[in-house]
Amino acid sequence: MRIFVLLLSLIFSPVLFGESTGWSTYISEYGWATVSDTHQGERSLSEAIALVPDDVWLKHFRTFPSGEDVKMQKELHNFLVSKYPELHNEALASAGNMHNPKVVFLRAAFQEALMSTSLVTRINASLKSRCERITSASFEKFTIRKNGNQPTYNAMVWLSSEKCTQQGDQD
Incomplete structure (x- = not known):
């Protein structure tokens, strides 16, 4: 026992x-x-x-990106503002719920933004010795909450990795 x-x-x-x-x-x-x-x-x-x-x-x-994760929120915001300003502005001007068409149009851009974050960079640095790397981002329940002038991007985020096929794949 x-x-x-x-x-x-x-x-x-x-x-x-x-x-x-x-x-x-x-x-x-x-x-x-x-x-x-x-x-x-x-x-x-x-x-x-x-x-x-x-x-x-x-x-x-x-x-789960949240308002407390200031660094990630800033990275997501800066990416969306610089790469997709029109889609971003339209989404911010609308109700930020996950079913709102303006937010739906921002989904692909949000995936790209996730892949550009320092979190993905940190994970990849830690995975390099294991010959693995993050290759895709997906999410559920993407919403944008507005608190004054600063939006907060919320979702359940999944970052998926692949194994390297050979040592040269790590680069």
């Missing part, structure tokens, strides 16, 4: 699964893992990645 309790405590240990780092990790029985931002504690992404064995593919990263 003691061994069983010990095994359960190890399985559900927050340190083992990255909870104490601000990221949690789910390891699938099929050899891949998902790392999710918990918005709690220090966001030590590199610690959470280091907890995943090298033979397990870090297939997905999930995060």
Whole structure:
């Protein structure tokens, strides 16, 4: 019985699964893992990645951009303003709900903006030694909330990686 309790405590240990780092990790029985931002504690992404064995593919990263993530909000805003000013302005002038046509038209641009963030750069830097890299972004429930002059971009974001086919693919 003691061994069983010990095994359960190890399985559900927050340190083992990255909870104490601000990221949690789910390891699938099929050899891949998902790392999710918990918005709690220090966001030590590199610690959470280091907890995943090298033979397990870090297939997905999930995060929820929020108003508290000032850096990411600024990066998303600056990208959309500089690359898609007209679509962005139309979306901001409309109701920012996910079904609003003006927000729907901004979805592809939002995917590009996500791929340009420093979060993707940081993840790719951490994945390089594993011969993996983020290759796509997707999301659910994309909305734009307006608080005064500053918009907040909200969504459940999925960043997906691919394994390198050879060492030259990392560049």
